[in-house]
Amino acid sequence: MFRIRFSFVLFTTFVLLLGAVVLAQDAPQPLGITEFEPCQPFDNVTVTVVGDAGHNLAPYDFWKDDFAAMGITIEIVEVPFADVYQKLKTEFVGQTGAFDVVTFYPAYIGDFASNGYLLPLDEFMAREPAAVWDPHQDDVLAPFRELYNKFGGQTYALTIDGDVLVLMYRQDLFDNADEQAAFKEKYGKDLMPPETWDDWLQVAEFFTRKAGDTLAGETLTEDFYGASEFAKRSFSYAWFMNRAASAGVVYFDENMNPRINEPGAVAGLQNMMDTLKFAPPDVLNSGYDELRDLFIQGRTAMVVQWTDVPKKAADPTQSKIAGKVGVGRVPGTEVNGEVVHRSMMPVGRVVAVAADSDVPEAAYCVAKHIAYNRSLEDVSTSLTGLDPYRQSHLDHPEAFAALMGEENAAAYLAGLNQALADGFPDIFIPGSAQYQDALDLEVNRALSGEITAQEALDNVAAKWNEITDTLGRENQVAVWQQALESYRALGLIE
Amino acid sequence: MALLFVLPAVLLLLSLTIYPLIRTLALSVVQLELSVSPNEKFVGLTNFIKVLTGDSRFWNAMGNTAVLVVVGVAIQLVLGMTLALMAQQMGRGRTIWVTLFLIPIMIAPVVSGFQFRVIFNDTFGPLNYIIEKLTNGVIQPPAWTANPDTSLLTIMMTDVWQWAPFMMLLILAGLESISPELLEAAKVDGANAWQLFWRIKLPLLMSVIIIGLLIRMMDTFKTFDLVVLLTNGGPGDSSETIAYYTYLNGFQFFSMGYTAAMAFIQLIVIIIISRVFLSIQKRQRGADE
Numbered sequence: 001m002f003r004i005r006f007s008f009v010l011f012t013t014f015v016l017l018l019g020a021v022v023l024a025q026d027a028p029q030p031l032g033i034t035e036f037e038p039c040q041p042f043d044n045v046t047v048t049v050v051g052d053a054g055h056n057l058a059p060y061d062f063w064k065d066d067f068a069a070m071g072i073t074i075e076i077v078e079v080p081f082a083d084v085y086q087k088l089k090t091e092f093v094g095q096t097g098a099f100d101v102v103t104f105y106p107a108y109i110g111d112f113a114s115n116g117y118l119l120p121l122d123e124f125m126a127r128e129p130a131a132v133w134d135p136h137q138d139d140v141l142a143p144f145r146e147l148y149n150k151f152g153g154q155t156y157a158l159t160i161d162g163d164v165l166v167l168m169y170r171q172d173l174f175d176n177a178d179e180q181a182a183f184k185e186k187y188g189k190d191l192m193p194p195e196t197w198d199d200w201l202q203v204a205e206f207f208t209r210k211a212g213d214t215l216a217g218e219t220l221t222e223d224f225y226g227a228s229e230f231a232k233r234s235f236s237y238a239w240f241m242n243r244a245a246s247a248g249v250v251y252f253d254e255n256m257n258p259r260i261n262e263p264g265a266v267a268g269l270q271n272m273m274d275t276l277k278f279a280p281p282d283v284l285n286s287g288y289d290e291l292r293d294l295f296i297q298g299r300t301a302m303v304v305q306w307t308d309v310p311k312k313a314a315d316p317t318q319s320k321i322a323g324k325v326g327v328g329r330v331p332g333t334e335v336n337g338e339v340v341h342r343s344m345m346p347v348g349r350v351v352a353v354a355a356d357s358d359v360p361e362a363a364y365c366v367a368k369h370i371a372y373n374r375s376l377e378d379v380s381t382s383l384t385g386l387d388p389y390r391q392s393h394l395d396h397p398e399a400f401a402a403l404m405g406e407e408n409a410a411a412y413l414a415g416l417n418q419a420l421a422d423g424f425p426d427i428f429i430p431g432s433a434q435y436q437d438a439l440d441l442e443v444n445r446a447l448s449g450e451i452t453a454q455e456a457l458d459n460v461a462a463k464w465n466e467i468t469d470t471l472g473r474e475n476q477v478a479v480w481q482q483a484l485e486s487y488r489a490l491g492l493i494e
Numbered sequence: 495m496a497l498l499f500v501l502p503a504v505l506l507l508l509s510l511t512i513y514p515l516i517r518t519l520a521l522s523v524v525q526l527e528l529s530v531s532p533n534e535k536f537v538g539l540t541n542f543i544k545v546l547t548g549d550s551r552f553w554n555a556m557g558n559t560a561v562l563v564v565v566g567v568a569i570q571l572v573l574g575m576t577l578a579l580m581a582q583q584m585g586r587g588r589t590i591w592v593t594l595f596l597i598p599i600m601i602a603p604v605v606s607g608f609q610f611r612v613i614f615n616d617t618f619g620p621l622n623y624i625i626e627k628l629t630n631g632v633i634q635p636p637a638w639t640a641n642p643d644t645s646l647l648t649i650m651m652t653d654v655w656q657w658a659p660f661m662m663l664l665i666l667a668g669l670e671s672i673s674p675e676l677l678e679a680a681k682v683d684g685a686n687a688w689q690l691f692w693r694i695k696l697p698l699l700m701s702v703i704i705i706g707l708l709i710r711m712m713d714t715f716k717t718f719d720l721v722v723l724l725t726n727g728g729p730g731d732s733s734e735t736i737a738y739y740t741y742l743n744g745f746q747f748f749s750m751g752y753t754a755a756m757a758f759i760q761l762i763v764i765i766i767i768s769r770v771f772l773s774i775q776k777r778q779r780g781a782d783e
Binding site: 082083085086089115232234280281283285287293294299431433441444447448450470472475476 | 525527528529530531532551615616617618636637638639640641642645722725726727728729730731732742745746747748749
């Protein structure tokens with residue numbers, strides 16, 4: 001009997017403790033900066049939201065009272081990060097009507113919109129009163145609005161996560177007088193965050209030190225690396241495209257002939273391959289987690305990473321370099337005497353209303369509430385991985401001050417502002433997964449030393465032609481030409 | 495009346511096994527690119543020809559899978575046999591021994607994949623740290639998962655860690671079923687331990703070993719989760735298995751016709767392997783009788 005009682009007490013204590021831990025997960029407080037009016041109450045409708053599992057779905061929980069006031073109950077379906085496309089596509093093809101609001105990576109907008117899986121949002125957006133219906137798309141930064149929200153001139157999705165890559169570096173090392181002097185002596189120029197990819201290699205070489213060497217006046221107990229790369233299969237293509245796009249390379253020409261093996265792209269891949277000499281030995285299996293940890297544990301001088309990493313680097317509970325981080329533009333390439341910078345925008349998240357939703361109006365209200373009404377609160381907390389994507393986000397450093405201090409917040413947003421201005425998109429036409437996989441595989445083969453940069457990119461060009469032929473060249477060219485219009489509108493090509 | 499009794503089973507079999515098989519076969523002769531259109535176009539044997547003659551990545555993945563199946567399962571057999579023989583010699587500690595070795599089997603592959611991802615990590619993982627400490631830095635271990643020469647090996651090592659105990663369990667059960675009188679008689683006739691193993695135990699264990707190999711080979715042929723967790727098929731395509739490549743084509747590229755053809759080719763390979771093993775077992779059983 002005592003045993004049963006003891007077990008019961010133990011179990012109850014465990015449940016209470018678990019409950020306390022769950023309740024301790026805070027939600028951001030309304031900032032009162034964004035002006036909006038909620039949708040008129042619906043008659044107790046349920047809106048099913050799907051997205052990648054984890055903290056990026058947290059806003060639906062943060063604002064559940066808001067939704068309740070609108071007469072909306074939110075039901076969340078969590079899908080593993082890598083399975084979002086597969087899950088959505090399967091449900092869309094099966095016309096199951098399982099979801100009302102879908103969260104996905106905008107690389108798939110061409111696929112989803114052109115196949116009629118999404119509802120155009122223009123009609124909702126134009127409704128009156130504007131305070132209720134207008135998601136203020138003019139406030140969304142142009143690359144996200146034009147490339148990731150629209151397809152064929154219509155708006156199908158609203159951005160909720162402004163993923164873009166930025167340069168992060170150890171400000172304290174760049175500011176160190178001894179290091180500055182040593183750099184000047186070795187290279188004959190001032191030590192500063194790299195402006196070009198050639199500079200990047202020099203700085204990476206300079207800061208690469210062995211255990212026992214001195215770095216900024218301190219003796220190293222373990223090896224220190226000048227730079228590292230996302231070189232694992234999945235997104236290594238994006239780190240390569242930072243370089244290729246800055247050399248003026250776009251994926252295809254007007255007729256979808258691949259441009260990916262042009263000299264600028266080959267030089268870019270070679271630069272990435274050369275960087276690996278100054279990176280940890282396991283760099284070829286380095287993804288988001290490894291790259292983030294390497295940086296925030298103080299093992300490398302520079303990385304290019306997503307914009308949520310500076311927020312983590314600023315948090316002393318998980319970072320050894322809090323207060324020592326600089327954020328800047330991803331390095332560029334000198335073209336005609338001018339340095340051109342391009343920051344890839346891999347992943348990102350948008351929300352859209354499924355075409356077969358039974359409650360499209362309520363679904364739109366939910367999407368708009370997350371994408372506009374409460375977006376500043378959601379991007380300025382460390383409780384989500386969502387990053388800024390609106391001008392209004394960049395204009396309010398005070399919203400980020402609680403997280404990283406006013407000075408750091410201002411520097412972070414300034415760096416972000418520049419990176420976003422340099423934004424360069426993923427391939428977002430139908431078949432994007434195939435095109436990206438082919439590029440990623442060959443980039444990875446080159447990085448592992450299996451083939452040369454030229455061979456790798458020639459292979460990509462051949463594979464891309466094969467994919468285009470399989471998917472139907474005529475249609476693909478037509479869709480690509482629409483995409484190029486967006487590129488032109490943003491000044492990414494002439 | 496008898497027909498009515500078997501009807502539910504037949505219907506279940508038809509709906510769960512035969513229909514998907516026929517549907518896959520039907521898909522394999524059409525072009526169906528769901529990323530651009532839901533419409534199918536009949537292309538005959540084009541998908542099969544393309545897979546077999548025009549897709550080097552398919553053959554690379556088949557090669558990697560063959561290494562895992564042949565080398566990996568062979569190691570599992572040798573280790574399993576060794577562990578089972580050791581267990582058989584044990585007295586009291588045997589239950590604990592067997593229970594400890596059962597733990598890896600109970601762990602989900604996704605968890606073991608994650609464990610080994612940490613273990614193999616060059617910067618933060620314990621394996622390379624221990625090797626360097628033990629050898630005083632003389633041996634510089636590789637970055638296991640990040641090296642094209644060792645990435646497939648990491649998948650194999652994880653699979654061996656998880657499934658060698660399964661072979662141990664199977665072989666131990668086989669060893670237990672061997673009549674002690676038979677072994678005693680051989681000993682009386684002057685057989686030493688080595689001869690007991692080669693002449694008595696191993697021949698009598700052959701049926702069990704063949705079943706074990708068949709199960710493990712079929713299972714290893716489908717290795718997917720460890721690839722995703724440990725290497726994503728990289729660096730390059732050095733650790734891409736056929737199951738992973740099929741997944742990419744089916745559920746990332748949504749090239750359904752092509753994927754169906756690929757799946758059918760794999761099915762044929764597995765059927766051939768099974769037939770070979772089952773015929774060996776049949777011959778073995780005939781010899782025993």
